Amino acid sequence: MLRSRTPRPPELKSPREIALMREAGKLVARALKLCRDMAKPGVTTQEIDQAVEEFYARHQAIPLFKGYPGKTPFPAVTCMSINEQVVHGIPSRRALKEGDILKVDTACKLHGWCADRAITIPIGQVSPEKARLIRVTEETLQIAIDLLPKKRWWSEIASVMQRHVEQAGFSVVTSYVGHGIGRAMHESPQVPNYVDRETRRQDFRLEPGLVLAIEPMVNMRRPEVEVLSDHWTVVTRDRMPSAHVEHTVALTANGVVVITADEGALEEDAAASPSSLPTSSSASRENT
Template sequence: MSNKISIKSKDDIALMRKAGLLLQATHMVARDLMKPGITTAEINEAVESFITQNGAIALFKGVQGVTPYPAGSCISINDEVVHGIPGSRVLADGDLVSIDIGVKLNGWCSDCACSYGIGEVSNDVQCLLDVTEGCLRIAIDKIKPGVSWRSIATVMADFAQKAGYSVVRDLIGHGIGRELWESPDVPNYSTRAIPDFKLAEGMVIAVEPMINTGTHKIYTKPDHWTICTKDGENSAHFEHTIAITSSGAEVLTCDPDGNGWALN
């Protein structure tokens, strides 16, 4: 990944919006299946089929690691933060499920994640969902050219921590465009370990707060992909692909009417 931040033209962003619209439609396919009794493999199968039928590529499938990632979506349940591998696990009433999907359409990438409560969930789960979505809403509201990212990340983290939650530190957002992962690194908390940057018109970033009920510490399961909270407490994850325009944030992964999580 180059350290240079890519600036997209208005035509580029228009093409990325088409990828974002397809990705949002893909998420709606997944959302309609988020019910007790379904397996995560069944959800992933529907996601992959929809992406393929619409002439796009499921970006996550085949991503290299210790072993290649085997699916088109990441479906993470309860204490699983990200990168949960779809399989035979059945969703149950009360579960917290996060689904992360990436697509590439006509050479342009889009990345988006959302968390759901399955059936009747506890007040604790609902609060975690609301606060995590709220962190993303803060970013969307504050994004403007000339603003330092660190100033936004500070407000996001403060919001989560004042609610009694922790911000995952070892996983962060990223620039996006022709490639899924581009510069800059986009943390969800204030840190001097990651270079700050000023937002500029034409940047496109994937902002993805991951918020835990307990500790911010995480570990990876023996499958080499699924990342979980160290203490077994719940985690939630919301993400949009966002272009910076002269007037602020343009969310590229909302629906045609501009609706979506952290926007309503």
Template sequence: MILKNKNQIELMRAAGLLLYKAHIVAKEMIEPGITTAAIDAEVEKFILTNNAIPLFKGVQGKVPFPAACCMSVNEEIVHGIPSQRKLTDGDILSIDIGVRLNGWCSDCACTHAIGEIDTEKQKLMDVTEECLRLAIREIKPGLKWSKIAKEMAQYARSNSFSVVETLVGHGIGEGLWESPQIPNYHSRVLRDFKLKEGLVIAVEPMINAGVKNTQTLDDHWTIVTKDHKPSAHFEHTIAVTASGAQVLTCGPDGEGWAM
């Protein structure tokens, strides 16, 4: 666990604000008929123009991740690869972006409705966003993460949804992935920890309309729901302060999802 001082958190806030603006670039392009590749290209251009680095592009796996953004549609939970696929009315699109600015990282995600969506997808989005909002409300020094994770999972499950357990959030700072791991459910496997002032974490509930089980597609990146029912994903980079949570990836006036 690497704790940050106030100056370092200010630098991470600058990275987070730029990342929020990158998400707005994407949001303003979203409509039926647009391709995920077109959105990705504009976001990458925006990041590079602002002297930042798109963190996801080139991440090593069986094959390097080829894009600046993860674009996950409907049953795709995370790590969807942008393509010439056109978004259609009724889709939901989860966009996950990371940036490094002046040596400091930021990571956040948001799920969007494309045109008119059905009531199940809308409820799924609302519940997932509320899981993140719940965590932001509860974060404070001295509290065990497991308490917040239990509440997030209970809220999702009480709404007849399932919580992805094969993927978790993470610490973040000069590296994209730092200790500790941040599950969205109470884990008997992952080590519990107390929140400390100066800790910066990426909290990212991933909630499924159907079963929690997942599988990875042949592209080696895209993770989908086993039953092919839709999934939603909301994420913020959050600093733990003496007074509670400071969301680093919101807008200049504190606006944004789950705020």
């Protein structure tokens, strides 16, 4: 989400509510698996988006991106951002090519509860530098998940995320941040992937019941971005590649629940209770 200067207190969730969010999270994970399977050279992003829309319809889930308000309502159920496009790319008839990297972001609401996740997909064989960009971005998200039950304040985690990115020679996007999530897709608090004077003023305590959509956006060179004339697509100003990954995660008394983890991290027939949900140690380590 676009960074705002108006902080609000987090909205904490109960264990029952977190379990309900996991049901939405499983659908989002399955939708992204569909995207990964389809994302091949010659396939258009519009074709992938249509498949996801049909998937949500079959499962009576509400896609949260389509119609999202802006200067023009967002026209699709997924954001499809290629190469220098950072986030909010609009699916189109553009065909994927060997060597592209595709960022796919999608969210849905099921039975009143939301989940949001993004992955970056290499199309065929990508350059070593693009592959390293994706790997570092995935590592940055995993750092946040691993540290969530070990720190007291979000800024402590954000500083480690930023350091990991910058030590790799890349840069963190600062114009867009993660967010709280629950009955609405965008709730408080804002979840930056970096630390500066303003984000320290908006810092929040890490406590059970906190549910966050953590989404590092990492540019290969400079952090500056701009929005194209379609009013949605965010691109790097220097037109160098960018990567983006995201998970919806919950902090509980028993650890971190990865709400949007792949279904393989949870037995299909397991009861939806906090003890049966995947934690950061039992969830899939693949964050894309």
